[in-house]
Amino acid sequence: MRVLISTYGTRGDVQPFIALAKALKAHGHAVALCTPTGFRATVERHGVPYAHMDNAVLELTEAVLRAPTRAEQRRLFKGFGAIVRAGLEDEWRAAQELEPDVLVYHSKALGSHHIAEKLGAAELLAMPLPLTPTREFPVPMLPAFRLGGWLNALSYKLIPLANAVWAGATNDFRVKSLGLAPLSRFADPLKKVDGSAVPALYGFSEQLLPRPADWPPHVQVTGCWFLDEADSWTPPAELRAFLEAGPPPVYVGFGSMGGAHADARAATVLKAVALTGERAVVATGWGGLKADALPRHVFRLDAAPHDWLFPRMSAVVHHGGAGSTMAGLRAGKPTVICPFLGDQPFWGHVVLRAGVGPRPVPQKSLTAERLAEAIRAAHSPSVRALAEAMGERIRAEDGAARAVQLIEQEHSRWSHRRHAAT
Incomplete structure (x- = not known):
């Protein structure tokens, strides 16, 4: 199994994926981690093959977080569009080099969902926080925690709205780089083009946040992916x-x-x-x-x-x-x-x-x-x-090992469907 993992953001967005990559490699799988070059030394220190992503993504993220005013943050944020577009190309180059059968990605890595469609590869959304709709709690980006069942579920409509900000860049990438048809600006990133759901792995512990009873089977909580460095x-x-x-x-x-x-x-x-x-x-x-x-x-x-x-x-x-x-x-x-x-x-x-x-x-x-x-x-x-x-x-949990098991199961299902189609 060849697995391309893609993520960017702060250290907390990268470390769990290094741990996951190490676990996949330990199980005998070929793996590469595509993330900004600022983390390359850390990735390679842990023996994980690195795939290039320009550091401008990380540098602008740091600049926005350090900006003294909201006005300055908004000014800096205007530069994200071009950087996001370049990052999509970095993800695509990494995929062309590895030729993965599975893409595992953070929601910030906007290219992987579309690259999986292009390659006909299996894909899994992998996150340390929940993005699947539920009546038990609202989408985590909302400051309110108690909205009530139907409002909690409705709050997840914010995810396609947030992704609409990048629709111009992702559609340009789909058409010009991947040769795919453009999608609706408000296309749900948790759905594939055939309407089926993208499987999701959530790397947090159910000891803190139990898995909601209304989540479907393709959504699993694995436990945390801890990168031990002590x-x-x-x-x-x-x-x-x-x-x-x-x-x-x-x-x-x-x-x-x-x-x-x-x-x-x-x-x-x-x-x-x-x-x-x-x-x-x-x-x-x-x-x-x-x-x-x-x-x-x-x-x-x-x-x-x-x-x-x-x-x-x-x-x-x-x-x-x-x-x-x-x-x-x-x-x-x-x-x-x-x-x-x-x-x-x-x-x-x-x-x-x-x-x-x-x-x-x-x-x-x-x-x-x-x-x-x-x-x-x-x-x-x-x-x-x-x-x-x-x-x-x-x-007592081993979240990375559980995630590897679920990735292997998804790869097996993908292989079976692929062979059945031919």
Whole structure:
């Protein structure tokens, strides 16, 4: 089986797919991962064959996330069209080189769905968050979590509307590069041209978000695709000394989010930590926190593998990306989510509903007092017990192996249909 995996975005959009590619390779399959060149070294360090995608996609994503104003974000966003179109060509070149029988892709990799049609190959949407309609919760990009059954299901109509933004680029790609007929601007990306559904694999844990009862059989939740890096990472001596000098600290980091207002945000975090009396590790990430002069009870860290760092923390505070959320809970740690945008408020509500963290504290209303209150709530015995129990259950899963099994089954069905047609 030859599998082309395509994804782009921030680190959290890429790491799970490296783990999935490693699992496929370990099972004897030929695999390549098409993602921006900024991640090439990481991909190849894990022994996964790399397929080129221009780094402009990643660079513009970073620029948009760091933009100080919404107006600046909108200005930068206007450049996405040409970059998306170039990325479609990168996906196509990768497919021509590998000649895959299966394409596995994040929804941001807009070319793979159309390339699968061109090649007559099997395809699977692969995501760390759910996009299949259900009455149980709304589409994760909506800030509201409780709309009611029929409104929850209706909210998923936003997906074709969002894809309509790129319809010009994808139709140009279909016609000029693939020789396919154009699609309706509002074509459902979860459907093939024959009307059948695209199979979906969701790489999150049912321990946190149970699979909805109204999902069809072609939609499966596999468990998380964790990329373990602890064994190959050497922590700075200063970090080890800090951890050994006192009780487990609180982790605070906002990953790739919020380069704007980083100084003010760091001041808020430091004041909140002081109010709780906790020790803390503050991760600067892409610039979401900018902290220079720190008190002795706070350690500044550029970055560290979550699977090494989080088990050594007492609680984790972050933006609420799917990867960070699952990594914190895998470590059995109470989770405080301070969401910026996208699916982050969704995971904040899911964590609250599961009892493994307090109510999320949105960035727009983040104050030292509110964050301190949330950190105190996260340390309550009931929340800690639930988080520890969930961590044990998540650690018992092997999401990547389950995903490989389902990809193999889809390939087998595709092969059978192909042979039957001939």
